[in-house]
Amino acid sequence: LREDKAVTLDAALGKTKTESETVLVRGGTYYVEVRHKGIGGFSDLEYTLTMQAEMLTYTKGDANADGSIDSTDVFEMMYSCAKKAVGRTDDLLEGANFLAADIDENDTLDSTDIFYEMLYIASKGAGVPVDWDSIVK
Ligand SMILES: [Ca+2]
Numbered sequence: 001l002r003e004d005k006a007v008t009l010d011a012a013l014g015k016t017k018t019e020s021e022t023v024l025v026r027g028g029t030y031y032v033e034v035r036h037k038g039i040g041g042f043s044d045l046e047y048t049l050t051m052q053a054e055m056l057t058y059t060k061g062d063a064n065a066d067g068s069i070d071s072t073d074v075f076e077m078m079y080s081c082a083k084k085a086v087g088r089t090d091d092l093l094e095g096a097n098f099l100a101a102d103i104d105e106n107d108t109l110d111s112t113d114i115f116y117e118m119l120y121i122a123s124k125g126a127g128v129p130v131d132w133d134s135i136v137k
């Protein structure tokens, strides 16, 4: 199991229903760990686990999802970074837009992603054959 959990949920015993928060995760294999914190545990407990998944589609680098990768995306990324840096939580890049902006796919939007974005745009503009794999190393 991965140490960094996508989501953790505490549920009460008995006929209860508990819903987790919605989490944004990349495609991959995920595991569910169910455990009881008490002594001895309750291995015969019955539970139902339901998961809902929504597939998000995006184009890497197109942070504002307007169909092109250009300076307006850089602006959106810088604006989101700057707002987050001063503790604001409103109108940050999120969901598919966040995934598109997280160029190096480390689940964080920071100046490194902005650098990669600018390098990609500059290379394209200069007519240099470029793809994300050659940018992100
Ligand atoms: Ca765009």
Ligand SMILES: [Ca+2]
Pocket: 101, 102, 103, 104, 105, 106, 107, 108, 109, 110, 112, 113
């Ligand atoms: Ca990143």
